[in-house]
Amino acid sequence: MSYQNKHIAIPRVASLLNLLSFILNAYSKLKRSHLWICSRLKSPLLLIIFSMLSANGLVITKVNASESKNTISTKASSEIEIKREYLQHIISQQERLVTSLVNTPFMASYVSKNEVLARESLNELFLTAATINKHYMQVRFIDGHGQEKIRIEQSTKGLAPIVVKKEALQNKSAREYFSETKKTPAGGLWYSSFDLNRELGEIEQLINPTYRISSPVYVDGKFSGMVIINLDMTNVIGYLTESTDFLVYLVDADSEVLIHPDPKKSWSKYLTGRSKYQEVAEKESINYSQSLEDIFKNGEGIRIILKPLEATPSLAPTKNQ
CATH class of the missing domain: 1.20.58 (Methane Monooxygenase Hydroxylase; Chain G, domain 1)
Structure with a gap:
């Protein structure tokens, strides 16, 4: 042109x-x-x-x-496309792993016969998955009653992933991801909101942005549990928001701000005292936007918004926290 x-x-x-x-x-x-x-x-x-x-x-x-x-x-279109491809790759990788863990023969043996050897083999598989991908915050098997049976989580000290001991495993039957996955047909996948990780029902003090994908385990046509992976989205956010020409926002269909160039304005849906995305005010400058719903697939209507830096000289890009 x-x-x-x-x-x-x-x-x-x-x-x-x-x-x-x-x-x-x-x-x-x-x-x-x-x-x-x-x-x-x-x-x-x-x-x-x-x-x-x-x-x-x-x-x-x-x-x-x-x-x-x-x-x-042209720059905005190119950046959005590159960021979409990256996000698609990350989430597709997570989908494939969840499906593989559900379909492994060790899963059927453990669920139907409660074989010790099968459980140990599953532990090894889950541990290997978390070791290979350091961005997997948790890799878990939860039984048909909502009780965690296998839980691998990344060490907060940057060491090797941890196999959580039996006495520290929790019941998750009250969580949305359990009830929704329980309604998911065999072979299907369930996608969580892009939100902040919770432990014992409370958002962690040191916030951990997370996104979960789960799939049900059926044995003889009966729901017998689920496999779920919590993806630590910190590095994903870092990549999506990195730009030399634009300020980058992630906003949902309700104009709640998930990611803002100023970290103190991110997560308006989950943290108090934070405002929604100001649609009217933002229209004063040129913005470029595209939906990410086809990638997240969680019904939130998440979209990425790029605003040229020269349109907002008072706000420089900052690292998300």
Whole structure:
């Protein structure tokens, strides 16, 4: 688009310059002749010259503004597409692992026969999954009554993942992810909200943004439990919001702010004293937005919004917390 604008505008500018050259030559000849003494001729000529210079500047300004807008739009589209591909890769990887853990033969043996060897094998598989991907906050098997049976979680000290002891396992029957996964047909997947991790029903003090994918385990047609992975979204957020040209927001369908360039304004749905995304105010500047619902698949209607940095000079990008 900018290429076309350049080649449409240049002939116009060239024509103006040629006309201006003609006028200046005429001006020079008149000044050397006795006709220049006629003051009536001065004003019209000067007016024409001034008008041509103004028109020339106006055309160039409009071309530059159009080129700048097209460049920003192209950058925004490219960035959004790259970020979408990255997010799709991360979530697809999580989907495949959940499905694999549900379908492993050890799962059926453990659930139907409660075999010790099968349970140990499952523990090893879950532990390997968490070890390979450090962004998996938790990898769990929860039985048909909502009781955690296998729980692997990342060490808070950056060490190897931990196999949680039996006495520390919790009952999760009251949690939404259990009740919703229980209603999911065999082979299906359930997707949680993109929210903050909770332990014992409370949001952790050091907030942990998380996204969960689960799948039910059926044995002989009966719901017998579920596999669920909690993905630590901290690094994902870091990648999605990294930009040299834009401020990046993630907002849901209710205009609740999930991610804001100012971390103190993120998570308006879960933390008190934080406002929703100001749709009206943001329309004062050019924004570029696209839905991410086809990737998150959780019904939140999450969308990514890019705002050119020059539109908000008072707010520089900051690292999300």
